[in-house]
Amino acid sequence: MTHDEISQTESIELSQDDLVGALEAILMITDVPVSLVALATALEHPVNVIRDAVLALRDDYDGVSSGKPRGFELREVGGGWRIFVRQDFDWAVKMFIANENPTKLSQAALETLAVIAYKQPISRGQVASIRAVNVDSVVRTLLNRGLITELYTDSETGAVNFGTTDLMLELLGINTLDELPQISPYLPDANSNFDE
8 A cells, every 4th residue: 555545545454464564664763662642643543452563563572472582672661662672682782883982971970860860850959969069061961962851940949950851761761760770779878887
């Protein structure tokens, strides 16, 4: 069916195989998670049918029926579905891009992002107090990269409070902040002797 034929019909009748193929094509070209509702709207199918097809794709990629998982996987992150490299094959992708010079976050930016992620909403001054350094330029970098956002301005102090974005969740491969690892195991015990 050509694009013209599709645009002339009110509803697209797809077989199950064609529906799965259409979903796969959409998921392959997106660089952000796509919600089930967006997929259902685009393909003019009920959400429950799309959900079943997406779960079938995920199972296929995970090797549920064949026993052999693919080099990529379909994950639900940031309120939608997206294809990712399977963690077992991260090494291959790293080798492939070894000659590239990807822009990485500095240690200061990573530390600032962690403080914001765990303490949000939090002001720049509070982050600076926790890190004991000026964080103005680091906060600007995180804002420019879309990893944090301004949530609101405190009416009493005028301080802007920051929080993380869906992009950060997506890059970490998690759905919510509740999935962040607990930091309590890495904190010193109250009875620890800090002089040792």
